Amino acid sequence: MRDTKASRSARLRKILAALALACALPSALQAADAGQPAAKSCPAGTLYLTFDTGSMSQAQLIADTLRRHHIRATFFLANEPTVRQDSSLDPSWAPYWKALVADGHAFGTHTFDHVYLRSVRAGHVTMRPQFGAQAGKDTAMDAAGFCSELRRSADAFRVMTGADMVPLWRAPGGRTAPQTLQWGEQCGFRHVGWAPAGFLGDELASERYPNAMLLERALDKLRDGDITMAHLGIWSRKDPWAPGVLEPLLSGLERKGFCFATLREHPAYRDWIARPQAAGTVQAIGPKEGRR
Numbered sequence: 001m002r003d004t005k006a007s008r009s010a011r012l013r014k015i016l017a018a019l020a021l022a023c024a025l026p027s028a029l030q031a032a033d034a035g036q037p038a039a040k041s042c043p044a045g046t047l048y049l050t051f052d053t054g055s056m057s058q059a060q061l062i063a064d065t066l067r068r069h070h071i072r073a074t075f076f077l078a079n080e081p082t083v084r085q086d087s088s089l090d091p092s093w094a095p096y097w098k099a100l101v102a103d104g105h106a107f108g109t110h111t112f113d114h115v116y117l118r119s120v121r122a123g124h125v126t127m128r129p130q131f132g133a134q135a136g137k138d139t140a141m142d143a144a145g146f147c148s149e150l151r152r153s154a155d156a157f158r159v160m161t162g163a164d165m166v167p168l169w170r171a172p173g174g175r176t177a178p179q180t181l182q183w184g185e186q187c188g189f190r191h192v193g194w195a196p197a198g199f200l201g202d203e204l205a206s207e208r209y210p211n212a213m214l215l216e217r218a219l220d221k222l223r224d225g226d227i228t229m230a231h232l233g234i235w236s237r238k239d240p241w242a243p244g245v246l247e248p249l250l251s252g253l254e255r256k257g258f259c260f261a262t263l264r265e266h267p268a269y270r271d272w273i274a275r276p277q278a279a280g281t282v283q284a285i286g287p288k289e290g291r292r
Contacts, residue, residue: 044257045224048266049073050194052110052170056082057233058242059096065242067103069250071260075100075232076170076192077153078110080131083233087131089153094160101163106262108168109189112152115141117175125179130172146180147187166273168192168263190272192263197221198228200249202241211244218245219252227266 051062051073066073077097079089086092089112101107113132117125127141127149141149154165169189171180181191201214222228230241253260263269 040259042257042259044253046259046261046265047222047224047253048227048263049260050076050170050192050227050229050263052076052229052231053078053080053088054231055080055233055235056084056088056093057235058240059232061242062232062246063096063100063103065246065250066105069254071250072104072106072262073260074106074108074166074168074192074263076108076110076168077157077165078114078131078172079112079153079156080114088232089156089160091160097157098161101161104262106264107157107163107165108170108192108263109150109153109165110170111149111172112156113149114172115149116172117177117180120177120179123179125177143183143186146183150184150187150189166264166269168269168273188277190269192227192269194229195222195226197223198226200228200230200241200245202230202237202245203234204237206237206239211239211241214241215245215249215252218249219256222253222258224258225267227263 049066049071053076077089079087082088082093084092097107113129113135115127115129118128118138119126125141125146126138127146128138129135150169157163157165167188167190169184170192174193176191184191197218200218201209204214218228230246234241264273
């Protein structure tokens, strides 16, 4: 039989395909041996899941779901009352946070007492802690006091887990001002908000915003690079968000071709986190101050 150009080309394609498979196989086997999924393509891009503490009623379910999907997220921690009649940064939660550290998640501060910005007038900043000794009281705060508030969560987390937070913070309610953003960066923390489509709606009233609506909206609107925001439990929502939405949301986004990463990999934050001064203890900028 004549060795035609077409047959030679077909054999060459088969050889090249076999070589490509041989090159890819060791990496896939190595990933499997390490208990990690093989690398996958992300034609739709990358999303950055973030969770704030809240009531912690859905905390274990969320951790288990992320683990099952081999997805790493970023968690912003405040010392909030939980459904276990304790607080989310009490030592009783150390096993939970340690397990998330072992899973490779990232962690930032959400202030310690879930402190809301109230006003900034003539350079004077007024904050209102939602929890703690000054709960519900408007409190004047200077740069050193604000930095201390950010650091308290980072310090408590380190004591519980032996791990450092990344130098990122999220304002309760997303309420910021140029002054608080500047103070945060001066003491080492850059602020993280979320994309409009990334507001997953778990703190909205379930009567007006049922889980099916929130799921459909997220699947339709999320785009490459978006940061999402949800909570580890919301006291007021009658139809809890995570059980009804999280699993089908992750599965649906994966089918659409999305991958997921922590904010350590986000282009807006990775260089900030990688700075030499970001390693270890975040430095203060002044003297230390000694139901959702």
